[in-house]
Amino acid sequence: MCLSIPSKVVKIDKEKATAVVDTMGVQREVGIDFIEDEVKIGDYVLIHIGFAMNIISEEEALASIETYKEILALMDEEERQRAILEGDQCEGGGSA
Amino acid sequence: MNLTLKNLYDDFRDPKTIKALAELITQEAEKLDRPVNIMEVCGGHTHTIMKYGLKQLLPEKIRFIHGPGCPVCIMPKERIDHAYILAQQPDVILVTLGDMIKVPGSKGSLQQARSQGADVRFVYSPLDALKIARENPEKRVIFFAIGFETTTPMTAALIDRAEKLGVTNLLYHINHVTVPEVMRELIDSRDEHIDSYNNRIDAFIGPSHVSVIAGAKIYREFPERYGRPVVVSGFEPVDVMEGVLMLVRQFTQGRCELEIQYRRSVTMEGNLSAQRQIDKFFEKRELFKWRGLGNIPHSALKLREAYAHLDAEKVYGEQLPVEEIEDHKLCICGDILRGMAEPTECQVFGTACTPSKPLGSCMVSSEGACAAYYKYGDLLQRRSDR
Numbered sequence: 001m002c003l004s005i006p007s008k009v010v011k012i013d014k015e016k017a018t019a020v021v022d023t024m025g026v027q028r029e030v031g032i033d034f035i036e037d038e039v040k041i042g043d044y045v046l047i048h049i050g051f052a053m054n055i056i057s058e059e060e061a062l063a064s065i066e067t068y069k070e071i072l073a074l075m076d077e078e079e080r081q082r083a084i085l086e087g088d089q090c091e092g093g094g095s096a
Numbered sequence: 097m098n099l100t101l102k103n104l105y106d107d108f109r110d111p112k113t114i115k116a117l118a119e120l121i122t123q124e125a126e127k128l129d130r131p132v133n134i135m136e137v138c139g140g141h142t143h144t145i146m147k148y149g150l151k152q153l154l155p156e157k158i159r160f161i162h163g164p165g166c167p168v169c170i171m172p173k174e175r176i177d178h179a180y181i182l183a184q185q186p187d188v189i190l191v192t193l194g195d196m197i198k199v200p201g202s203k204g205s206l207q208q209a210r211s212q213g214a215d216v217r218f219v220y221s222p223l224d225a226l227k228i229a230r231e232n233p234e235k236r237v238i239f240f241a242i243g244f245e246t247t248t249p250m251t252a253a254l255i256d257r258a259e260k261l262g263v264t265n266l267l268y269h270i271n272h273v274t275v276p277e278v279m280r281e282l283i284d285s286r287d288e289h290i291d292s293y294n295n296r297i298d299a300f301i302g303p304s305h306v307s308v309i310a311g312a313k314i315y316r317e318f319p320e321r322y323g324r325p326v327v328v329s330g331f332e333p334v335d336v337m338e339g340v341l342m343l344v345r346q347f348t349q350g351r352c353e354l355e356i357q358y359r360r361s362v363t364m365e366g367n368l369s370a371q372r373q374i375d376k377f378f379e380k381r382e383l384f385k386w387r388g389l390g391n392i393p394h395s396a397l398k399l400r401e402a403y404a405h406l407d408a409e410k411v412y413g414e415q416l417p418v419e420e421i422e423d424h425k426l427c428i429c430g431d432i433l434r435g436m437a438e439p440t441e442c443q444v445f446g447t448a449c450t451p452s453k454p455l456g457s458c459m460v461s462s463e464g465a466c467a468a469y470y471k472y473g474d475l476l477q478r479r480s481d482r
Binding site: 030033036051053056060 | 193246257361370373
């Protein structure tokens with residue numbers, strides 16, 4: 001199943017069409033090719049196989065992040081990193 | 097403890113909400129004068145329906161038919177053989193996504209090619225293919241691109257970036273397929289089964305990640321031309337149940353429309369920038385063979401002529417076979433993908449064909465109908481004991 005966790009944009013490099021996003025403390029670089037014109041630092045985006053696909057409202061992002069926080073507190077660091085990074089993968093590699 | 101974020105969307109998995117929705121659907125379904133067969137086109141939906149036992153919560157008048165929306169399941173052996181042969185060319189690194197690596201072609205799977213010394217790499221993002229190409233300038237990197245409308249723009253973005261950076265050792269084998277054509281095929285098919293299944297799809301749960309990109313608009317023709325309502329739903333159990341309720345209400349209220357349940361991500365128009373990017377690099381293929389379904393016109397994409405020099409199918413044209421390959425005789429994946437049979441009706445299901453040794457494509461990917469039935473079979477058992 002493809003479940004994206006809302007990620008916060010912390011840095012934008014328009015020239016490279018990439019952004020650094022923070023997914024609950026884990027930072028990584030993603031492509032912003034498809035939302036380049038609208039995205040700003042501080043926006044919440046959903047990631048799908050390494051690309052930001054859409055911007056979602058802060059209210060909705062924070063509500064779902066709250067739920068994650070409680071459970072993530074129960075994981076060790078390695079588990080937490082893996083869970084966050086795998087969160088935007090489809091099991092079939094791109095299901096419909 | 098073994099927790100992943102996939103378990104954490106509590107609001108959308110709340111049992112009380114799911115039961116309340118099931119109750120509403122049951123009440124609404126009492127007004128129906130005949131059963132309604134709903135096809136969930138996407139493998140992600142099939143997975144949710146099986147995992148959360150949604151089928152068992154619904155009245156008998158509501159039936160699910162599992163559609164062909166798993167990119168791994170519909171990949172024909174011919175194309176996997178292409179990947180297998182490409183991986184074995186001198187100085188080639190073959191890069192692909194997801195479960196593709198496990199699917200058997202006629203010569204073996206990519207995993208087997210790797211164990212025989214081929215350099216096959218699995219990546220989480222197409223952008224990793226670019227990284228691999230830059231780190232290995234003396235090699236040729238071939239990106240074996242798979243997926244529906246959902247992943248097509250990422251491949252387009254990869255090509256765009258490689259072009260801009262002047263990376264010349266990255267080629268592409270394109271297997272991107274499109275959803276409306278296969279939905280049309282499932283309704284339209286003309287063969288000996290026409291009467292038995294043409295009437296079996298009454299409505300569709302629309303694949304939603306496809307619509308994040310392409311917009312819900314791509315399903316307009318189904319209510320308008322084919323009289324089949326479509327509700328684009330999210331993947332959580334509450335999303336799927338709400339989608340079913342919306343569909344049932346269309347039937348009881350005598351409506352036939354395109355509706356969006358998954359409003360938090362899907363719009364009617366979709367992501368226009370992604371659509372432009374796709375259009376820049378790709379055009380429709382005349383024919384594409386879907387595993388189990390056969391050739392479907394205009395149901396896949398290929399690179400435009402201007403990018404022929406990047407097309408691994410053309411560059412390695414002499415090495416790649418074109419003969420058609422028959423599927424395993426006992427495998428009924430084709431019937432399952434068409435919604436004519438359930439996995440449990442297959443005589444090799446769970447015996448000669450299991451997830452660790454799949455005969456057919458529906459068992460290979462975790463999003464395939466057979467794999468979902470195999471994994472959550474105890475739920476089915478509970479249902480038959482009821």
